[in-house]
Each structure stands twice: as structure tokens, then as C-alpha cells.
Amino acid sequence: MDDHPSVKRLNKLSNINLIHLGNNSKHQQIFNDILCLLKIRLSEFPPDYNSKKCNDLLVYICNLIEELTKNDKKPNKKEIVLRLYKHLFNSDEKELNDLLYAILV
Secondary structure: OOOOHHHHHHHHHOOHHHOOOOHHHHHHHHHHHHHHHHHHHHHOOOOOOOHHHOHHHHHHHHHHHHHHOOOOOOOOHHHHHHHHHHHHHOOOHHHHHHHHHHHHO
């Protein structure tokens, strides 16, 4: 990336490496990384396996989020789980409410 002409021009003006992403950008990047990882994991499941209803997958996702956000002050972990399920499985509101209840229990 440092070889890109735009980066070279900007580095002449100021050291852009000193500017860091804000928390929202970091959280979005973590979300995208987790989403990619989960898509890879789900591709390893048999095609007829109902991973949407799999409690082991839910526990795995919750543990993954817990581990990756342990240094954040106030991550909304439940919201991350719901967003992941919505992206992965196109879950509707009823399914998300059921999932939220499963997380809380």
C-alpha cells in the first residue's frame, strides 16, 4: 500500500501512518473479518446441515466475539451476533428475537 502514488503524495505532506481508524471503523473491520471467517467455517459443513439452528455454532460465534472484543470497553456483543446471523442466514426478525433469547439464556 505504501507504494501507491496517492499514499506517496500524502506522505510528502504528513505522515499518514500516525492517523488511526476510529472505533467504529475498527468494529466494522472486526465484523467483516469475523463474517469472512464464519463463511469459511460454514463452507466446511455438509450442504444439508442446518447450521442456522446449530447451538454449537452459536456458542462458537459468541466465544469468537468474546475473544476478539475483550480489549474493547463497551462492545455490543449481542448486536454483533445478530448482525452476523442476519448476514449469514438472512434471518428475519422472529428468528433474530429467538436467537437473542437463546443468547440471554
